[in-house]
Amino acid sequence: MSPVVDMSVPDAELSPGQLSRRTMFRRAGLLGAGLTAAGVLGTAGEAAAATPQRVRHNTEPRDGYLWLAGDHHIHTQYSSDGMYKVSDHVKHANAYGLDWMVITDHGSVAHAKIGVDKVNPDIVAARKIVKDTLVFQGLEWNIPAAEHGTVFVAPGRNELATLKEFENSFDGSVKNATGSSPQNEALAIAGLNFLADAVKRRRVEAALFLANHPARKGLDTPHEIRAWRDTAPGIAVGMEGAPGHQAAGIAKPNGPGSGRGYYDNSPGADSWASYPPESYKTFGGFDWMTSTVGGLWDSLLAEGKSWWITANSDSHTVYGDTSDRGPGSDFNANGKYNDPIYKGSFNLTNGDFWPGYYSRTHVGAKGFSYTDVMDGIREGRVWVDHGGLISALVVRARQAGVGQRGVSLGDTLHVRKGAKVEVSIEITLANVPNWAQFIPTLARVDVIQGDVTGPAANKDVFTTPATKVVKSFEVGGNTGTVKLTYQVGAVDRPVYVRLRGTDGNRSAPGLLGASVDPNGPQIDVFGDADPWKDLWFYSNPIWIVPRG
C-alpha cells in the first residue's frame, strides 16, 4: 500500500506530491474504511477484479505493504528437462500460498522457435483460472558467458514479442555463446541494454533480470555481476540467494542423495579460477555468494549499490511425485513434452518442490498487481525464507527517539551525521505448520552490518572487510510475534544492515572466521541434507547514510 493511502502514515511524513495525491483522494471520498490495501492504486482493472478473491493470502497490509510471496524460477513441459503443464504449477503454487510466480522455461533453439509462442496461451489461460496468483511469463536465460538467469516482463501487448526477440537475439544457447569470453560477456550486456531500451520505449512496462544459482559452477564472475548491475540498474536487480532443488540432498533411498540444490559441480574450463572450492557448495541451503558473511554479496552491498536476493523452487520434477513425462513426446519437433501421465510409483529421485512448498520470496508490494510486484522486487523490499520458518517480517531503520517512521527493506535512511539510529524488527513467528507439518521454531536472529565504502576499484573483488555479525538475538519460539530492536548507535559513516534468522539446527563459524560470523550456516552434507531440518531466512539490506 502506498503511504498516500496508508493512514498510519501522518500527513506530515508525506512528500508534497504524496500529500497532494492524498488530498485528492480525500476530496473524492476515497480515503477511509472503504479503502482496502488490495491495490486501489494498482492497475485499476486488475485491482478491482482481484480484490474479492484475495481473502486468503496477505490481505492485511503490514507496514504499509502487501507482502506477496512468490517464486521467479519455474520450469514446465516447454523445458527440455521439465514435464508439468503451466496449470499444474499455477494451481499448486496457488494452493501452497504463492501470490505471484514466473514461468521460466530454458532458453534453447526449440524454445526460441516454438515453445516461447506455445507457452503464452497456457499462461494467459492460467491467469483466468487462478485469479489470486499473478503469473508472469519469463525465460530462464542462458546468460552469454555465464550461468542462467530469470528474465521477465510485465504482462501486456508486447510481452511475448519482447521475450521472443530477446531470446532469439541474446540467449547463450541459441547464439552458441555460453563459453567464457569477452565477446560473450558483451552479448550479455547487449541483452540487458535491449531490455532497458524496451522499457524506455514503453514496449513493455517493466522488465527484470535476476541471476540464478550464481555460484553453482563458478561461471558468474564478480566483474560480470557488477557489469550487469551497472548496465541496467533498474532491470538487473539481484540473484538467487538460495537456489531451488532443495530436496536434492535428501538421503538415499528416500531421496536423490545429491548435493542440496543439485550443487554437485566442480570447476570446469569456463569457471573463474579465483573462486574457492567452497563456492561450489551450499551452506544451509543458500548459495555461497549470499551465505558467506563478508563475501561476494556483501562486497556488492558495501559499494552502496542495490543487489537483492531471492529464493525459488527451480521446480522441474517434484520430489515424491507420482507423475511422469508424457510418453511419445518429441520435444525438438513440438517444443514441448506431451502432458504428464500417472506413473504409478513415487519418484524419490526428483530433487524439487512445488513452487511455494518450501522456498518463498516475500515482496512488499504497494498493491496486488504485476507492476507492484515488480516495483517491490526492483526496490528490494524483499525477504526470503525456507520451510515457513517465519510468517512475516517488518523491518524499519529510523532515527532513534524522534517518533520517526523510518524506512523499509531495500531503502536508504538519510540522517544527520552523528544521529542515533535504530533498526526495529517485528517478526511474526511461524504460528502455523509448514508443508512438512511442523511449526518451525526460530532460534536466533543475526544482525549483519557493513560499511559502505563506494565503488570497488577491483571489479572482481568478492570480500569486504568491515561486514560482520554485530548482534544476535536468541528467540526460541514458534508462536506469536517478536519485537526486537537493534541500536546502530550514532552514525558517522554510511553503513548497511541486513538480517538472517535460523532454526538453529546447523551452525558453524563462517568462512571468513568466527570473528565475522560465529554461528553461520554449515556447509551442507552431500547426500544427507534434510531441507526441513535446516531452515533460514534472510532479509535484504537497509542503508543508513549520514549527511555531511
Place this chain on the structure above:
Amino acid sequence: MILGLDAGSRTVTEAEHLLHDMVKVLGLPAGTVGCTHFVRTSTGVPHVACSLALLAPVSGIPETVGAALGDSRTGQDSGIPVGAALGDSRTGPDDLAEGAALAAAEHAAGAGGRLVLFPGHDGLNGTLTVAEVLAGSSIEQVVVLAQTEDPSPDTLVVTNDHVRPQWRDGRVILLTMPASGGRLMPAEVPNPTPCCVDHG
C-alpha cells in the same frame, strides 16, 4: 621433465581420455603422474589441457588424438590435432602448443592441476580412512572444505571410486567435504548433474 599435451578438450572427461590414451601410446609405466589443467590461451576458448611427468625421454608423440593408438573408443583416428610442449620444444597448432606449455609449467611448479594418474591411484576405491589414503598414495594432505583443521586420521573417506587430488603450493592435496554418517567424500563428485544437457 613434464610433457604438456593439449587437444583443446572442453571438459575434464575428454581430457582424461586423452591422458589415458597418451599413457598407452607412449608406453609410460604405472605410477606416472598425469594431470588435467584449465588453460586460457591467447586465442581460442577456455579449455582443458594435460600434463604427464616423464621418467625417461619419449619419442613419437602423436599429432592427432588417436593417431598412433587408433582411437580407443571409436577405433578410428578422430583427427583432432594435439599440441605438445616438452622443455623448450613445441609442436602442433600454436593455440594448443601454448595450452600444452601452460599445463606443463603449472605441473612443474606444483602450482595447479588436477591429478588423474598418480602412484596409489588404483587403490583408492571404496571407503578408506584418511590415514589409508595418505599412506597408500601420493596424496600428502586431506583437506575438508569450510574447515580449518585437518580431519583426524581415522575419519572415513567415501571415495566413490573417483579421487582427483590437486596441486597446491607444490603439494598434492585432496579436497573433501562432509558426507553422510560423519564421513568425508572427495569434493569432486563423479558424474555431476548434467543440467539441461539436452537443450538444442
